Amino acid sequence: MLALAVILLLGGLAFLIGRWRGAALAPAGGRIGAVHSRPVYHGAYVALLALAPALLVLAAWGLFGGAVIDERVLSALPTDARPLTPLDSGAFMNEVHGLANGDFAAAFNPDTARAVPIYQQMRREGDLATLLLAVALLLAGGLWAISQLKPAFRARNRVEAAVWLALLLASIVAILTTFGILLSLVFESLRFFELVPLSDFLFGLKWSPQTALRADQVGASGAFGALPLFWGTIFIGAxxxxxxxxxxxxxxxxxxxxYARPRVRRVLKPVLELLAGIPTVVYGFFAALTVAPAVRQLGVALGYADASAESALAAGLVMGVMIIPFVSSMADDALMAVPDAVRDGSYAMGATRSETVRMVLVPAALPGIVGGVLLAISRAIGETMIVVMAAGMAARLTLNPFDSVTTVTTQIVALLTGDQEFDSAKTLSAFALGLVLFVITFLLNIYALRVVKTYREAYE
Known part of the structure; x- marks a missing residue:
């Protein structure tokens, strides 16, 4: 942190020097446009060329410096004190780190106590060398940038190109992250489908992902029919x-x-949007302690004596309340974006307010409304806490809203909780469930976009 603060401080100083140098380029009483770029762009150019190499050095040291020091520490130890396996080396260095940072009061392994001074010395030397190298690169980059500053120098173009490159890299990182998630789901799902047939997974009616811990264990062969999970997700969330x-x-x-007056709108809209900021675990408590008992009593009153205390209806009702702000906010923005000329034209033709809303404004705002509904569905099918606390973990195919059901996301959490073996069908099934959920969401978005496009063509 000290090295980063020093580099940023020197970078700020480079900006001030570059801006001062840029201001000095303009001749006294000279014509407008004699200098291509404003002084602030000259300062930004100098700061960019000074900071970029220095920050790269600090980032590289932060990423790889720890591993380099650990290897050097292990190499500096006597042969009889070195760990024998990579796993032992990791545990050994973790203890060294804890002792050096003061997390451990005493050493469990006597050899780690001898390694701590070596580690601390190498760490200090490495940090100092990195800081000196970063400062040297900062000075070199800053001086070279200052030497480039001339009245005709296009500093603004260079700075804008650097900003464009940074935005492009940020976009690429986001895209690559998405592809990385997809590829991880695909590869792990392929491993799962080597153990369980795809048809059994997609169309099987029984979900019981148990695996045998012993060769003679009975009743733990596992059933991976995910159709009840898909139905539970659709039934509750969609x-x-x-x-x-x-x-x-x-x-x-x-x-x-x-219809609302401006004062009423200023009060009600923030209150409505507060629903989106409530933690889902709070909704889960509300569903489990308040809504679920009321739903069970309703089921008993309607003649369903076996109504469960955990039900799809209880979870769905609370989940629907939770995602009201998503639909309302998108629909609100879409309706407000409709041009006043469209509304005024409807009134001029003699339409009432309700007719204008129903036949003009809502159709014109349909793309935004559909977007809000899609966002709400995506939010609903990805919800976990409400389902766990109010709907239960029972995987079943049922149309009865008073029965207990479960969803894909709930089972993913259950499958990946605790110590798991990532070569077993039970654990790998979580990735297959995630892949199916991803595909369903993707197809849903494509279908919605086609609906919006078709409607736009008909409306125009």
Missing amino acids: IIAMLVAIPLGLMAAIYLTQ
Whole structure:
């Protein structure tokens, strides 16, 4: 942290020097445009060329310096004190790090106590060498940049190109991260499908991902039929929750944009959006302690004596309330974005306010509304806490909303919790579930975009 602070301080100084140098390039009383770029761009150019190599050195040391020092420490130890295996080496150096940082009061291994002074000395030497190299590169880059500053020098173009490159790299990182997630899901899913047939996974009706811990263990062969999980995800997140969120969210948006007074809108809109900031575990407690008992009593009153205390209806209702702000906010923005000329034209033709909303504004704002619904569905099918606390873990195919069901995300968490073997079908099934969920979401978005495109063509 000290090295980074020093480099940033010197970078700020380089900016000030570059800006001063850029201001000095303009001749006194000279014509406008005699200098291509403003002084601030000259300062930014000098700071960029000074900071870039120095920060790269610090980043490289931060990423690889620890491994280099660990190897040097192990090499400096006597042969009889060195760990025999890579696993032992990792445990040995972890203890050295803990002793050097003061996390451990005493050494468990006597050899680690001898390694601590060596580690501390090498760490100090490495940090100092890195700082000196970074400062040297900063000075070299800054001096070279200052030597380039002339009245005709296009500092603004260079700075804007650097900003463009930084934005491009950020976009590439985001894209590569997405592809990395997809590839990890695909490769691990292929390993799973080598153990379990694809047809059994997609169309099987029983989900019981148990694996035998011993060769003679009975009843732990495992059943990986994921159809009950897919149905539970759709039933809770895309049916029950949407039946709550879409009408309430859309009507709230229509009221706030078309009927509410400005003072009322200023109060109600932030209150509505507060629902999106409540932690999902709070919704889960509310669903488990308040909504689920009420739903069970409703089921008993309707004649369903076996109504479960954990039900799809309880989880879906609370999940629908949770995602109302997603639908409402997107619909609100879409309705507000409709040009006033469209609304005024409808009124001029004699349409009432309700007719204008129903036949003009909502159709015109449909792309934004569909986007809000898609966002709400994506949020709903990825929810875990509410389902765990209110819907349970039972994987079953049922149309009864008073029954206990589970979802894909809930099972993924259950499969990857604790110490797991990543070569067993039980653990690998979590990646297969994630891949299917990714594909479903992807296809859902494509379908929605086609619907919006078709409607736009018909409307125009």
